Amino acid sequence: xxxxxxxxxxxxxxxxxxxxxxxxxxxxxxxxxxxxxxxQRGYRVTICCSSYAGAAADETVEGxxxxxxxxxLTVHWYALRFLLRAGADLVIDVQNGLPFCSRLLVSCPxxxxxxxxxxxxxxxxxxxxVGRIGWWLESRLGPLVYRxxxxxxxxxxxxxxxxxxxxxxxxxxxxxxxxDAVAVVPAARSATPLLxxxxxxxxxxxxxxxxxxxxxxxPQWPELRLELVGQGPWLAFLRSYAEARGVVDAVSSRGWLxxxxxxxxxxxxxxxxxxxxxxxxxxxxxxxxxxxxxxVAYRSAGGVAESVRHGSTGLLARDDLDxxxxxxxxxxxxHELRARMAQACSARALEYGWAATxxxxxxxxxxxxxLPRRTGRAELCAPVAAPPAAAATVVKGPLAG
Numbered sequence: 083x084x085x086x087x088x089x090x091x092x093x094x095x096x097x098x099x100x101x102x103x104x105x106x107x108x109x110x111x112x113x114x115x116x117x118x119x120x121x122q123r124g125y126r127v128t129i130c131c132s133s134y135a136g137a138a139a140d141e142t143v144e145g146x147x148x149x150x151x152x153x154x155l156t157v158h159w160y161a162l163r164f165l166l167r168a169g170a171d172l173v174i175d176v177q178n179g180l181p182f183c184s185r186l187l188v189s190c191p192x193x194x195x196x197x198x199x200x201x202x203x204x205x206x207x208x209x210x211x212v213g214r215i216g217w218w219l220e221s222r223l224g225p226l227v228y229r230x231x232x233x234x235x236x237x238x239x240x241x242x243x244x245x246x247x248x249x250x251x252x253x254x255x256x257x258x259x260x261x262d263a264v265a266v267v268p269a270a271r272s273a274t275p276l277l278x279x280x281x282x283x284x285x286x287x288x289x290x291x292x293x294x295x296x297x298x299x300x301p302q303w304p305e306l307r308l309e310l311v312g313q314g315p316w317l318a319f320l321r322s323y324a325e326a327r328g329v330v331d332a333v334s335s336r337g338w339l340x341x342x343x344x345x346x347x348x349x350x351x352x353x354x355x356x357x358x359x360x361x362x363x364x365x366x367x368x369x370x371x372x373x374x375x376x377x378v379a380y381r382s383a384g385g386v387a388e389s390v391r392h393g394s395t396g397l398l399a400r401d402d403l404d405x406x407x408x409x410x411x412x413x414x415x416x417h418e419l420r421a422r423m424a425q426a427c428s429a430r431a432l433e434y435g436w437a438a439t440x441x442x443x444x445x446x447x448x449x450x451x452x453l454p455r456r457t458g459r460a461e462l463c464a465p466v467a468a469p470p471a472a473a474a475t476v477v478k479g480p481l482a483g
Contacts, residue, residue: 091171091451093120095129096161096182098154103134104313107282108365109197112236112259112439113176114146119440120447121145123456130164132157158182172450175231179203179216181224185231191450192231194224197362198384199243203286206359221247234446236363237385257443259363260436262341264372269349274305275414278351278375280344280366281358283314283335290323291357291403295410297327303414306332308355311347313338349373352420353413354396357406360384371395372431374424378409394426 095117101110117127121144133139133150141148151160158180165173165187173192175184179200185192200220204213225248233254235241241254277296281287289310296308310320310333317335324330336347348354354370356379363385367377377396379386390396397412399405413420448455 090124090126092126092169093172094165094168094170095174096184097129097131097176098157098178100131100148102137105282109178115436116440116443117146118144120444123444130161162187172447177224179220183227185227193446194228194231194233196235196240198240198360202359206285225249232450237388239384239387240362257439259365260439261368261434264345269346272350275303276351277308277353277355278347279355280311282312283316285316286359288357288359289320291406292355293324293327293333294403295407296332297329298407299411300329308333309347310335311339311344348375351375353378353410356386358383361386363389368431368434371427374427376413376423376427395423395430
């Protein structure tokens with residue numbers, strides 16, 4: 083192995099997608115920021131992930147090699163084949179539902195990264211039968227295969243969930259998401275009520291709950307609008323839902339936006355909405371907070387119960403739509419509460435940075451390899467490049483259009 087020969091240790095990351103993938107999101111951003119930071123500290127890092135239109139099969143970005151083969155399911159096969167000949171000194175196995183089971187192929191240390199568990203998502207996306215199989219693979223097979231491995235997750239909620247399925251807390255370290263430095267944006271707060279949801283458009287994100295909030299609250303605020311920032315396969319359903327509820331003119335899909343455009347949308351918002359079934363942490367919550375924008379989310383949705391401080395930086399609804407809508411109504415009605423939360427949000431956002439995330443993760447890597455830490459070699463992690471044009475289609479205007 084490289085480390086044994088005096089060369090820089092080779093870290094292989096197994097992940098289904100990268101940030102340029104049309105379905106890439108916060109979990110992909112997390113591992114890429116960590117990878118870039120590790121590369122800046124002298125490690126050799128390769129990310130094995132799936133291919134997609136417009137992406138090179140093999141390229142190096144910010145010192146990290148991206149090796150792209152296969153699709154969402156076959157990527158596991160290609161990644162494991164790569165791993166057999168990669169000469170890895172350490173593997174970071176990102177378990178995003180379906181485990182790679184790399185522990186069965188390598189003798190080097192394996193660190194398992196789990197953002198959140200997917201019990202509800204399996205059933206929502208694949209139905210009861212296939213969903214039950216998928217959940218068994220994640221909750222039973224995964225902990226068995228990785229029974230001697232170090233786990234990393236992004237919230238105490240996920241740490242507790244892993245413990246329920248056989249991964250003791252003593253083997254699970256919580257390393258929170260960081261956040262990119264937010265550039266100053268010229269946008270002023272919208273003069274009329276504006277809700278924004280930054281999210282992948284997927285079934286388990288439950289963005290129809292955000293649309294429902296508009297439908298129920300519009301009689302009280304006729305100028306109320308919702309902007310969806312993100313892309314994904316659920317756009318047609320959301321368009322149909324808005325049409326059925328008679329609010330298609332009040333709901334816009336901005337599609338994928340570059341960082342400046344995303345932050346401009348958040349800076350204009352009154353409230354950020356995150357109605358997801360489950361989140362590991364939600365970087366978007368902290369990005370909204372950086373602009374003084376509180377978030378409404380569900381208390382039962384895992385890590386958001388930690389990224390959102392109930393009553394201080396947002397409101398956590400009970401697990402029903404009526405409670406979610408009531409929380410949105412509260413923040414729209416109470417201007418003084420939003421102003422107070424804006425200050426708390428801004429202070430909260432300052433607590434998180436990617437450099438601290440990389441520091442903590444590098445300590446895990448060095449400990450697993452039995453090497454001294456290389457902390458201090460890296461500056462703030464470089465931003466991820468924008469997705470290729472083919473993956474960055476922007477859908478503007480009303481959902482009807």
